[in-house]
Amino acid sequence: MDFDPYGTDVLAAARARPIARPPEVAAEQGLVVEDAASGFCGAVTRVEGRLVELEDYFGAVRAFPLDSSFLIDGRPVALVLPTAAPTARARTASGSFAVEQTRARVARSSRILVEGRHDAELVEKVWGADLRVEGVVVEYLEGIDDLPDLIAERDPSPAKRLGVLVDHLVPGSKEQRIADAVAAGPFGDAVLVVGHPFIDIWQAVKPSRLGIEAWPVIPRGTDWKRGICRSLGWAADDQADIARAWQTILGRVRSFADLEPALLGRVEQLIDFVTEPGSA
Numbered sequence: 001m002d003f004d005p006y007g008t009d010v011l012a013a014a015r016a017r018p019i020a021r022p023p024e025v026a027a028e029q030g031l032v033v034e035d036a037a038s039g040f041c042g043a044v045t046r047v048e049g050r051l052v053e054l055e056d057y058f059g060a061v062r063a064f065p066l067d068s069s070f071l072i073d074g075r076p077v078a079l080v081l082p083t084a085a086p087t088a089r090a091r092t093a094s095g096s097f098a099v100e101q102t103r104a105r106v107a108r109s110s111r112i113l114v115e116g117r118h119d120a121e122l123v124e125k126v127w128g129a130d131l132r133v134e135g136v137v138v139e140y141l142e143g144i145d146d147l148p149d150l151i152a153e154r155d156p157s158p159a160k161r162l163g164v165l166v167d168h169l170v171p172g173s174k175e176q177r178i179a180d181a182v183a184a185g186p187f188g189d190a191v192l193v194v195g196h197p198f199i200d201i202w203q204a205v206k207p208s209r210l211g212i213e214a215w216p217v218i219p220r221g222t223d224w225k226r227g228i229c230r231s232l233g234w235a236a237d238d239q240a241d242i243a244r245a246w247q248t249i250l251g252r253v254r255s256f257a258d259l260e261p262a263l264l265g266r267v268e269q270l271i272d273f274v275t276e277p278g279s280a
Helices: 012-016 117-134 147-154 174-184 224-231 239-251 261-274
Strands: 024-026 032-035 041-048 051-055 061-065 070-072 075-080 111-114 137-140 162-166 191-195
Touching: 041 061, 111 117, 111 261, 117 137, 117 239, 117 261, 147 162, 147 174, 162 174, 162 261, 174 191, 191 261, 224 239
Parallel strands: 024 075, 111 137, 111 162, 162 191
Antiparallel strands: 032 041, 032 070, 041 051, 051 061, 070 075
16 A cells, blocks of 8 residues: 555544534623724623623723623633522512502402501501502501590491501400400401500510610600601601601611511401402
């Protein structure tokens, strides 16, 4: 067999091997890559269409085709579109799953009553989105001394219910006696009175949200809200000072997690009561 020293293609074996494709890397924001052709090195700031935008250390920004040749630590890579992260289902401030693209329901005849403006504002902040979906209106009273008469005027029924949230509902209290009288009265099957043990709705906000370990103890005979304000170093000279103090407290509430469980359970109980099947 004749040997031809010039007849052998020394690159034939190399050409026969398939060219390895660089590993794919998602062009996630913040990924640092180098454009092999220009040497421009920067972090991915965004991907739009088939272009990837890089920003270098000095703030210069340049865009390159996504299928350009890129390097990471000197090694070739193929940039690909990042995979969209699954979107977590949104929740309301109460912790419920948010209902998307739903108009507020027409207001029900069934209502929730609370003792005062501050109670209503707190309920609205945490449960407002849920209440609008359910069509539940929250109204506030100026105390509950006349609650039995007010209920009689509204003439509730199993189809037109009333849920009542009461402050300081503890055994032996005036509030407990009123709640018992309502339950034993002619509208007991259409009215639910529940309450929390706190002196005022302010205390239903966890003290840690105000940077304190516990709510101050106010001596008997001292106006409770003014006493709280003075204990916390806030002005308490007039009603405007009390209103500002409440807005400070309310502003620290972001969700149900900032409220005491003793309140959370009672509000949820009332919402369930006034939205039971058959209630209007």
